[in-house]
Amino acid sequence: MPGGGGRDLLLEIKGLKTHFFTDEGVVKAVDGADFPIARGKTVCVVGESGCGKSVTARSILQIVDRPGRIVEGRILLHRESEEVVDLAAMAPTGKAIRAIRGKEIAMIFQEPMSSLSPVHTIGNQIVEMIRLHLPMTTEQARDRAAELLERVGIPQAGRRLDSYVFQLSGGMRQRAMIAMALSCRPNLLIADEPTTALDVTTEATILDLIKELQRDLNMTVMFITHDLGVVAEIADDVVVMYLGKVAETAAVDPIFHDPKHPYTRALHQSIPKFGDTQRGALEAIRGMVPHPFARPDGCTFHPRCESFMPGECDRVAPPAVVMESGTTVRCLLYGGSDGSGAVRDDAGGHAGTAGGEAGARAPGKGASGPRAADQGAAG
Amino acid sequence: MASSPPTATRPLLELEQLKMHFPITRGLLHRVVGHVKAVDGVDLTVHSGETLALVGESGCGKTTLGRCVVRIYQPTGGAIRYRDEDGSFADLTVLQGASLRPYRRAVRMIFQDPYASLNPRKTVLQIVGESLRRHDNIGGVELEQRVAELLRRVGLRPEYIRRYPHAFSGGERQRIGVARALALHPRLVIADEAVSALDVSVQAQILNLLQELQAEFDLTYLFVAHDLSVVDYISDRVAVMYVGKLVEVGSRARVFAMPKHPYTEALLSAVPKPDPRLRSAGARVRLSGDVADPANPPTGCYFHPRCRYAQDRCAVEAPPLRELGDGHRVACHFAEELELAGVAGA
Ligand SMILES: Nc1ncnc2c1ncn2[C@@H]1O[C@H](COP(=O)(O)OP(=O)(O)OP(=O)(O)O)[C@@H](O)[C@H]1O
Ligand SMILES: Nc1ncnc2c1ncn2[C@@H]1O[C@H](COP(=O)(O)OP(=O)(O)O)[C@@H](O)[C@H]1O
Ligand code: SF4
Ligand code: SF4
Ligand SMILES: [Mg+2]
Ligand SMILES: [Mg+2]
Numbered sequence: 001m002p003g004g005g006g007r008d009l010l011l012e013i014k015g016l017k018t019h020f021f022t023d024e025g026v027v028k029a030v031d032g033a034d035f036p037i038a039r040g041k042t043v044c045v046v047g048e049s050g051c052g053k054s055v056t057a058r059s060i061l062q063i064v065d066r067p068g069r070i071v072e073g074r075i076l077l078h079r080e081s082e083e084v085v086d087l088a089a090m091a092p093t094g095k096a097i098r099a100i101r102g103k104e105i106a107m108i109f110q111e112p113m114s115s116l117s118p119v120h121t122i123g124n125q126i127v128e129m130i131r132l133h134l135p136m137t138t139e140q141a142r143d144r145a146a147e148l149l150e151r152v153g154i155p156q157a158g159r160r161l162d163s164y165v166f167q168l169s170g171g172m173r174q175r176a177m178i179a180m181a182l183s184c185r186p187n188l189l190i191a192d193e194p195t196t197a198l199d200v201t202t203e204a205t206i207l208d209l210i211k212e213l214q215r216d217l218n219m220t221v222m223f224i225t226h227d228l229g230v231v232a233e234i235a236d237d238v239v240v241m242y243l244g245k246v247a248e249t250a251a252v253d254p255i256f257h258d259p260k261h262p263y264t265r266a267l268h269q270s271i272p273k274f275g276d277t278q279r280g281a282l283e284a285i286r287g288m289v290p291h292p293f294a295r296p297d298g299c300t301f302h303p304r305c306e307s308f309m310p311g312e313c314d315r316v317a318p319p320a321v322v323m324e325s326g327t328t329v330r331c332l333l334y335g336g337s338d339g340s341g342a343v344r345d346d347a348g349g350h351a352g353t354a355g356g357e358a359g360a361r362a363p364g365k366g367a368s369g370p371r372a373a374d375q376g377a378a379g
Numbered sequence: 380m381a382s383s384p385p386t387a388t389r390p391l392l393e394l395e396q397l398k399m400h401f402p403i404t405r406g407l408l409h410r411v412v413g414h415v416k417a418v419d420g421v422d423l424t425v426h427s428g429e430t431l432a433l434v435g436e437s438g439c440g441k442t443t444l445g446r447c448v449v450r451i452y453q454p455t456g457g458a459i460r461y462r463d464e465d466g467s468f469a470d471l472t473v474l475q476g477a478s479l480r481p482y483r484r485a486v487r488m489i490f491q492d493p494y495a496s497l498n499p500r501k502t503v504l505q506i507v508g509e510s511l512r513r514h515d516n517i518g519g520v521e522l523e524q525r526v527a528e529l530l531r532r533v534g535l536r537p538e539y540i541r542r543y544p545h546a547f548s549g550g551e552r553q554r555i556g557v558a559r560a561l562a563l564h565p566r567l568v569i570a571d572e573a574v575s576a577l578d579v580s581v582q583a584q585i586l587n588l589l590q591e592l593q594a595e596f597d598l599t600y601l602f603v604a605h606d607l608s609v610v611d612y613i614s615d616r617v618a619v620m621y622v623g624k625l626v627e628v629g630s631r632a633r634v635f636a637m638p639k640h641p642y643t644e645a646l647l648s649a650v651p652k653p654d655p656r657l658r659s660a661g662a663r664v665r666l667s668g669d670v671a672d673p674a675n676p677p678t679g680c681y682f683h684p685r686c687r688y689a690q691d692r693c694a695v696e697a698p699p700l701r702e703l704g705d706g707h708r709v710a711c712h713f714a715e716e717l718e719l720a721g722v723a724g725a
Pocket of ligand 5: 053055
């Protein structure tokens, strides 16, 4: 990730594999994902539908739906006390992860109804959440709940405590869900497309709110979205996912102004640019995300890639390469294309910028800098 | 590339004081206790060959307006004048049954949800061919050939003709929806949030397809959308709707660069700009509160409770939609005085 070592990490995802064992076969939803999350920052996770963004997020909290489970990898949570725990090694129903869920790490969803109960008042739900984790009386918890509702911009917060979810508009529900997520002051807030179903006007106010809370509470935010406009608006760092792996991670500016991975570039070219006077045809990424049972060999993006190099990209799984700019990219244009055994399917071995090691460089050629004409390498 | 409208812009469709008021009923006897004024007196002309975008927050009445035009709903007031190829006009609100048939084939709709809008128990052949069978009375090999041709045109393999919708991805289903809408060679296509539910990359494919088809078949689009970057990309003109009424209409370039209604300004300002370097650029306008209830709208200008420029007059006097020149129409008392921010480069 940007900056390489030296940054204060909150979470490190290393070689994470989460698979679903369905009747028809194994869906490798997350298949060797690596990325760090810096403390106090907002990291956005982007990618097309089905690329494993939500499953990654759910893996962190050990709430992956059956028949899925984490089959490999580590999710290291760095506590302020310098203690490091591996969330991936915890039992999904165990005490350890339950103490973390909602307290140290909270999650909000696109659909507020999936985390709010329709039959209890908003106030009671927040009170219950607070009392589950903190030693407070009902009175104290209720005051806190009212404060929280006020903090997220719900008018007449005191009265709203007694409302049911169905009595609130879409934007208000989203706010109530955020209030509940904040109730125990989490270190990490995971937001899975919390604004995708909302109008732009409501989205804008919710994004403002998340930014403000992040700053005021010094909270870390992992924000999942497929909207690059939203990324530009709120991210410090960006993780681009494709087919269960991380294609590129970088700080937000290079993701927009110096993207390395052909997939990141393709995502940019496929969105209409607001206020752009050039109205040429959009460059849609060719084809579509492959069926989960038909993962291409080598670089999984190769059937859709503009820079595809026959004989290399369809054979060699690109290792993670850390560039001087701080970008980490998995693409043979930047190294590893000699296909030497050492860089084949490295399952996290090279990706780590773990604990500030100055970047495990891939041994492939050109690993230290981008080759001049990436487009020129097209086959 | 939003194809520029033909030099002689002739109206294809004229909505005049169009109204769709849904009754609110109570009790066993379904006593009518009020009305949801989902569309409330819309005057709007759609020119032949153009793409007119209809924008606004959810619940503003966009879908309802589209459904009135294709006569899924029988409007409760006003006229929908449609110009035939021979130049004569027909009022679609008064036609019924057989006399409406020719218009049902000339005006088609593409729906938002590619999952919900296709019957899961029918094959692609049945779905796309249904209207051909019904309107043109064709079947057998001829029908198959026509459907295969349509599938090819929207970028689907004709071999898939006997597959069911579940075997297709979201983008492919939307292509099926497009093929279905085009089967009868319509002149006007209402696309209601046709790309909203799609992934960025698939969305780009469908937008490109719609543009190509427009040029090829001389189509006119009424494009309902809430994503203003998509609207910016695809439309020639824009109509902004708020609580059942139009508040601003004009060319895309004018409305986006120099909006004259505070609601339009707020909508434009809310769109996240895809460049982190623009993060702090320009003043942010944020709308608080929700869209007014169309069953119980505020007095005066419906937008006044949320308007940062509202004055005393706004709460009592409803601003009419009036022409500012160059076909730019606005419903705000202070349109001339306000200095509103648009989108640079639009
Ligand atoms: N319960 C499940 N059973 C089987 N496969 C699953 C299950 N949940 C997810 N998957 C598969 O895992 C892959 C990744 O899914 P995920 O929900 O993480 O995608 P995503 O990137 O969040 O996409 P979106 O943008 O659509 O939310 C997909 O191929 C999906 O079909
Ligand atoms: N069949 C109906 N009966 C009653 N109210 C309706 C019906 N359809 C839509 N409405 C109401 O009309 C208003 C406009 O809805 P709609 O046209 O769907 O808005 P949009 O497409 O702009 O989101 C909303 O308040 C909605 O609840
Ligand atoms: S150039 Fe090769 S390795 Fe890089 S993204 Fe394209 S297919 Fe993958
Ligand atoms: S008429 Fe008044 S309330 Fe309405 S938009 Fe104009 S300034 Fe705002
Ligand atoms: Mg998801
Ligand atoms: Mg709608």
